[in-house]
Amino acid sequence: MSNPSQYAIHVIVSRVFGVPLDQVTDDSSPDTIAGWDSLKHISLMLALEAEFGISLTPDDAMKMVSVDLIRGILTRYGVQDSDRR
Amino acid sequence: MRVTLQDTLRRLTPNPASYLEAARELDRLEANGLRAVKMAIAASFTADLIGPYLRVEAARRGLSADVLFAPYGQLELQLLDPTSALHRAAPDVIIIATQLEDIAPALGGRLVSLSAQEIDAEVEAIEHRSADLVAGTRACSTATILMFNHALPLVAAAGLADTALPIPQSSVVSRVNDAIAGVCARTANCYVFDYARLVTEFGTARWTDPKLLYMARIPFSAAAQLELGRRLARYVKAIVGPPRKCLVVDLDNTLWGGVVGEDGVAGIKLGEDFPGNAFKGFQRYLAALRARGVLLAIASKNNEADVREVFERHPDCVLRLDDFAAREIHWRDKSSSLAAIARELNIGTDALVLFDDSAVECDWVRQQMPEVAVIQAPASPVEYIGALEKAEAFDHLVITAEDRQRAEQYKSEGQRRDAAARAGSVEDFLRSLEMVVTIGAVDDESIPRVTQLIAKTNQFNLTTRRHSAGQVAQMIAGGAVALWLRVADRYGDSGLVGVAIALEDSPRGWLIDTFLLSCRVIGRRVESALLAAVAKGIRARGGRTLLGQYVPTSKNSVASALYRDHGFEQLGDGLWRLLLDRGEPITPEFITVQGG
Numbered sequence: 001m002s003n004p005s006q007y008a009i010h011v012i013v014s015r016v017f018g019v020p021l022d023q024v025t026d027d028s029s030p031d032t033i034a035g036w037d038s039l040k041h042i043s044l045m046l047a048l049e050a051e052f053g054i055s056l057t058p059d060d061a062m063k064m065v066s067v068d069l070i071r072g073i074l075t076r077y078g079v080q081d082s083d084r085r
Numbered sequence: 086m087r088v089t090l091q092d093t094l095r096r097l098t099p100n101p102a103s104y105l106e107a108a109r110e111l112d113r114l115e116a117n118g119l120r121a122v123k124m125a126i127a128a129s130f131t132a133d134l135i136g137p138y139l140r141v142e143a144a145r146r147g148l149s150a151d152v153l154f155a156p157y158g159q160l161e162l163q164l165l166d167p168t169s170a171l172h173r174a175a176p177d178v179i180i181i182a183t184q185l186e187d188i189a190p191a192l193g194g195r196l197v198s199l200s201a202q203e204i205d206a207e208v209e210a211i212e213h214r215s216a217d218l219v220a221g222t223r224a225c226s227t228a229t230i231l232m233f234n235h236a237l238p239l240v241a242a243a244g245l246a247d248t249a250l251p252i253p254q255s256s257v258v259s260r261v262n263d264a265i266a267g268v269c270a271r272t273a274n275c276y277v278f279d280y281a282r283l284v285t286e287f288g289t290a291r292w293t294d295p296k297l298l299y300m301a302r303i304p305f306s307a308a309a310q311l312e313l314g315r316r317l318a319r320y321v322k323a324i325v326g327p328p329r330k331c332l333v334v335d336l337d338n339t340l341w342g343g344v345v346g347e348d349g350v351a352g353i354k355l356g357e358d359f360p361g362n363a364f365k366g367f368q369r370y371l372a373a374l375r376a377r378g379v380l381l382a383i384a385s386k387n388n389e390a391d392v393r394e395v396f397e398r399h400p401d402c403v404l405r406l407d408d409f410a411a412r413e414i415h416w417r418d419k420s421s422s423l424a425a426i427a428r429e430l431n432i433g434t435d436a437l438v439l440f441d442d443s444a445v446e447c448d449w450v451r452q453q454m455p456e457v458a459v460i461q462a463p464a465s466p467v468e469y470i471g472a473l474e475k476a477e478a479f480d481h482l483v484i485t486a487e488d489r490q491r492a493e494q495y496k497s498e499g500q501r502r503d504a505a506a507r508a509g510s511v512e513d514f515l516r517s518l519e520m521v522v523t524i525g526a527v528d529d530e531s532i533p534r535v536t537q538l539i540a541k542t543n544q545f546n547l548t549t550r551r552h553s554a555g556q557v558a559q560m561i562a563g564g565a566v567a568l569w570l571r572v573a574d575r576y577g578d579s580g581l582v583g584v585a586i587a588l589e590d591s592p593r594g595w596l597i598d599t600f601l602l603s604c605r606v607i608g609r610r611v612e613s614a615l616l617a618a619v620a621k622g623i624r625a626r627g628g629r630t631l632l633g634q635y636v637p638t639s640k641n642s643v644a645s646a647l648y649r650d651h652g653f654e655q656l657g658d659g660l661w662r663l664l665l666d667r668g669e670p671i672t673p674e675f676i677t678v679q680g681g
Contacts, residue, residue: 015102018109039133042297046307047102058296 029066108137119149125176127155129187138314146322165221182233196242212264227555230275234262236284274554276482323480327541330436331380338442356401363466368403378488382411384422410495420453431604487580497577516675518574523679524618527567543640545602566622594630595623616670633661
């Protein structure tokens, strides 16, 4: 939890799915978060886009199925520690 | 720490995460103090993502919206089946949302190759399907129905050549929208949701996100979802009302720039150049509000002679002094002016909106009369219209003939008051009015105005039951005696201003479920004529006993003596009884009654 950007993703995931922040981990995924269905997945994508001011591709959206994978994708868009709100 | 609704709404940012979070907090807040509204949406696409926006934006307007999304693409299955999940939820508002691409794909990309006859057939098919959906929904539910119309496609079928087509795509979409408007206008309690205008206001290019469209059949971008939720919430607020009735304005630095008492008529800013043109534009906007039924009033600390001179002599003053139904121009405090205006117009102070440039006056009124909607004029007059629009204070889904005539009617009301001041006794005055009352049965044509009165009449309203148009229609179908009353006199026509509905409640007799008069005709004794007509109506159906009910509210004490004054005996529990064989209500001889 030392990386602030990592933390920012956790916050978004927590807010979108309504899961307490301390229960979000890098391994959080549709398998561990009950409300992570296909529609909420779209909400998550839109929330990440709004939060970091980026536009994700459909490919990104299909692949971002865990917090760890989301971080990997966001890194490619230049989302850095300093991007944290 | 206890989270309040206000905290939740204050923290909002235009981000899906923020709205999702706020919507969940709304769910958690028990007894949130909001008025509950059940909504159901049947769409030809995935509408579910607007849920949190709709719920939160409704909360900002004082409503707790409980929204059911029917599975997409199941329009007929959900709307026409009384046992569907949608109807089982017993919604107050049903939204039918379709996209042209879903219901008439031929009018999209293939339009260029269609003949005029084929286009006609497509438009007709949409009209028929819309009519069937609306009629089928109405058969299952008394809910208010909102039906989406259609936006122009982002990509024109013929590209730049659209306007050169024999029938341009833009004309086809207009025809479809006109057809939908016709269907809604012919159905009680059914309105168009003007999606086309919303998309245009926001921008067609920004409205869709192709990624969402193709991945999830969601035809709006993240930002558009928020706009759509907000606009739907605004419609729902307009449906459940009640709307504000009167806009009270200040004068100096509100209707014109500068202070007339200091700058003189020639020195104030009002004309064709900036900033005078902005004030002139604002006056034109107020004239348009007046034309659609909003009463205008003045509350200004000023010398009346100075003010009169502006209205009478300034060539660029759009509004005339008698466009204002009430005028308080003096140096007394503003809240007492507002109270006087409400009294004069016979409306509640909660029906007032104040638009004033002074922060001090605005704060004073907010403290003294929290029920008044106070809008402080922005720093620049170019922002005035936007500030008033943003307040959403005068939203109506229909404008009735009564709305259009309201301003003139209040003008005649002023003449009536003058006559009252001259007449010796009340009865002499009432006789001098030469009133003609017309009474008729509530039908499809009168139901919109009847429902409007049921929705907003607070004072002379015996039971204050807010029936929807659908509920009224159901009562009539079930054998109720439902009557409207119109009043005209030598000064003008007040329009449809009274409603009475009596239901058979055997074996006890016939119960007057609803009895109300618009505030415009309180004190004119026309209630006697309406009550007499109700008695006649139930006699014609073999009824012999009339039961009246008075349900007290904070506003309807003016109606409390109706049944006592008309010979009813008190039964207790607010119930009154009149045995018709022993006597019927009598209409005063100075009222001429037609119909009934």
